[in-house]
Amino acid sequence: MRSGVLLDIAGVLYESDHEIIGAVDAVERLRVNGVPVRFLTNSTRRPKRSVLEKLKALGFSLKAHEVLTPAEAACRWLRQKGLAPHLLVHPDLEEDFAGLPASNKIAVVVGDAGRHFNFDRMNAAFRELVQGAPFIALATNRVFKDADGELSLDAGAFVRALEYSSGTVPVLLGKPSREFFLAGARSMMCDPRDVTMIGDDAESDVSGAIKAGIGKAILVRTGKYRSGDERRYHPNPSHVVEDIAEAVKKVLGSRVKN
Amino acid sequence: MRSGVLLDIAGVLYESDHEIIGAVDAVERLRVNGVPVRFLTNSTRRPKRSVLEKLKALGFSLKAHEVLTPAEAACRWLRQKGLAPHLLVHPDLEEDFAGLPASNKIAVVVGDAGRHFNFDRMNAAFRELVQGAPFIALATNRVFKDADGELSLDAGAFVRALEYSSGTVPVLLGKPSREFFLAGARSMMCDPRDVTMIGDDAESDVSGAIKAGIGKAILVRTGKYRSGDERRYHPNPSHVVEDIAEAVKKVLGSRVKN
Numbered sequence: 001m002r003s004g005v006l007l008d009i010a011g012v013l014y015e016s017d018h019e020i021i022g023a024v025d026a027v028e029r030l031r032v033n034g035v036p037v038r039f040l041t042n043s044t045r046r047p048k049r050s051v052l053e054k055l056k057a058l059g060f061s062l063k064a065h066e067v068l069t070p071a072e073a074a075c076r077w078l079r080q081k082g083l084a085p086h087l088l089v090h091p092d093l094e095e096d097f098a099g100l101p102a103s104n105k106i107a108v109v110v111g112d113a114g115r116h117f118n119f120d121r122m123n124a125a126f127r128e129l130v131q132g133a134p135f136i137a138l139a140t141n142r143v144f145k146d147a148d149g150e151l152s153l154d155a156g157a158f159v160r161a162l163e164y165s166s167g168t169v170p171v172l173l174g175k176p177s178r179e180f181f182l183a184g185a186r187s188m189m190c191d192p193r194d195v196t197m198i199g200d201d202a203e204s205d206v207s208g209a210i211k212a213g214i215g216k217a218i219l220v221r222t223g224k225y226r227s228g229d230e231r232r233y234h235p236n237p238s239h240v241v242e243d244i245a246e247a248v249k250k251v252l253g254s255r256v257k258n
Numbered sequence: 259m260r261s262g263v264l265l266d267i268a269g270v271l272y273e274s275d276h277e278i279i280g281a282v283d284a285v286e287r288l289r290v291n292g293v294p295v296r297f298l299t300n301s302t303r304r305p306k307r308s309v310l311e312k313l314k315a316l317g318f319s320l321k322a323h324e325v326l327t328p329a330e331a332a333c334r335w336l337r338q339k340g341l342a343p344h345l346l347v348h349p350d351l352e353e354d355f356a357g358l359p360a361s362n363k364i365a366v367v368v369g370d371a372g373r374h375f376n377f378d379r380m381n382a383a384f385r386e387l388v389q390g391a392p393f394i395a396l397a398t399n400r401v402f403k404d405a406d407g408e409l410s411l412d413a414g415a416f417v418r419a420l421e422y423s424s425g426t427v428p429v430l431l432g433k434p435s436r437e438f439f440l441a442g443a444r445s446m447m448c449d450p451r452d453v454t455m456i457g458d459d460a461e462s463d464v465s466g467a468i469k470a471g472i473g474k475a476i477l478v479r480t481g482k483y484r485s486g487d488e489r490r491y492h493p494n495p496s497h498v499v500e501d502i503a504e505a506v507k508k509v510l511g512s513r514v515k516n
Contacts, residue, residue: 113377114377115376115377115378116377117376117377117380118373118375118376118377119371119372119373119374119375119376119411120373122375122411122415123410123411126409126410126411126415127408127409127410130401130409142422142423142425143388143423150385151384151385151388152381152384152385153377153380153381153384153419153423154423156422156423157380157384157419157420157422157423158419160418160419160422161411161415161416161418161419162411162415164400164414164415164418165400165401165411165412165414165415167400
């Protein structure tokens with residue numbers, strides 16, 4: 001048995017550009033104890049390059065192959081199907097879609113475009129869907145904790161808007177897609193049942209991981225967590241803890257080295 | 259028995275600023291035959307004043323009390339509850355909400371803001387909903403036929419976006435709200451079972467009217483109609499006809515005067 005840990009990033013490792021106290025140490029403790037770690041983010045406002053830079057600047061040590069993003073999954077999907085993306089994403093994310101082969105058949109790809117969501121871009125994507133283009137959702141999260149500390153609309157709102165009006169059901173590639181969690185487990189060479197997911201989104205990270213067959217999912221009370229989230233979605237979390245430091249203690253249990 | 263007719267406006271009486279051929283005559287034939295008529299629109303991009311002006315300019319004769327709009331219904335609702343509106347609507351519609359008493363308690367009101375939907379306005383409405391504000395949807399139509407002849411996103415897309423992320427279920431005041439159809443029948447002093455709705459939206463106008471208890475609902479193949487719409491939503495239309503001229507023939511049957 002080889003156990004592994006999947007970590008959400010925003011709201012678990014950092015908040016408003018600051019490390020969540022103890023997060024760097026917690027990740028380090030997993031490594032010292034030989035527990036493989038993968039970082040599974042649904043944030044699609046920045047390219048993978050920038051996710052890595054940000055985590056490193058905050059003091060985390062990690063390698064590129066340890067971070068799994070929905071944009072990478074989307075590129076694999078588009079290559080397999082021979083489709084070019086019609087992107088409704090944050091301009092900063094566009095670099096993650098560079099280098100795809102050209103195609104005259106397209107798929108609509110929606111991420112968290114934030115302030116770059118506007119009627120004309122939404123309507124252009126809608127019209128492609130009505131013409132029969134396949135629909136990829138990088139994420140369907142309802143809300144995220146914004147820089148001002150309040151909740152804001154996440155990609156899911158705009159995905160549901162397009163789904164409702166076009167009648168096209170999206171293929172979800174980020175969490176809580178079963179395939180995304182399983183890709184994380186596979187990349188650590190772990191049986192999914194021996195893996196623990198740690199996240200602040202009770203629906204997408206926690207309930208989603210358990211549904212996908214991940215052994216345990218721990219909800220942290222940082223990031224977007226709001227009182228009552230642990231009972232809002234089924235299945236409920238395996239554990240609810242204050243923060244990642246406490247979550248890692250739970251994971252390591254008696255075999256802690258330091 | 260006093261029979262009456264409820265008419266949708268855009269896509270039934272006109273398209274892209276032109277009268278649908280025979281529409282003025284068809285409405286006139288209803289009047290000549292003593293059939294009362296009410297105009298029930300879900301278009302919320304222009305105030306009632308402008309709806310009347312437009313129909314008159316196209317040659318229709320009608321009075322203000324014959325046009326029922328979701329904004330009027332919303333104003334009644336807000337007065338009853340003592341709430342002020344937080345408007346996420348087209349700027350042109352704002353005049354229909356002038357004159358409401360001030361209140362420090364608000365309700366979020368969403369109409370078809372078109373290009374005036376943007377992330378900041380959507381997010382501001384979302385944050386009011388998360389704080390517990392009631393949610394009024396003037397309409398939840400999926401699509402409308404735009405000036406360029408193509409389908410575009412209607413208010414429903416943005417209503418569903420806010421509903422999904424806030425977890426707040428909207429109160430719908432336009433079609434297919436049961437109360438909106440019944441208010442139309444009541445205003446003609448008709449039993450709803452003796453009323454016929456004529457519309458181009460198979461879901462909101464037609465299926466909705468029948469569910470609300472309106473006797474018959476006729477789908478016209480003008481406006482936003484697309485092949486297959488007659489089987490897309492249940493209950494199906496009572497009849498499917500080419501246009502309003504044919505629909506009015508069906509309504510008048512043998513008692514036509516001219």
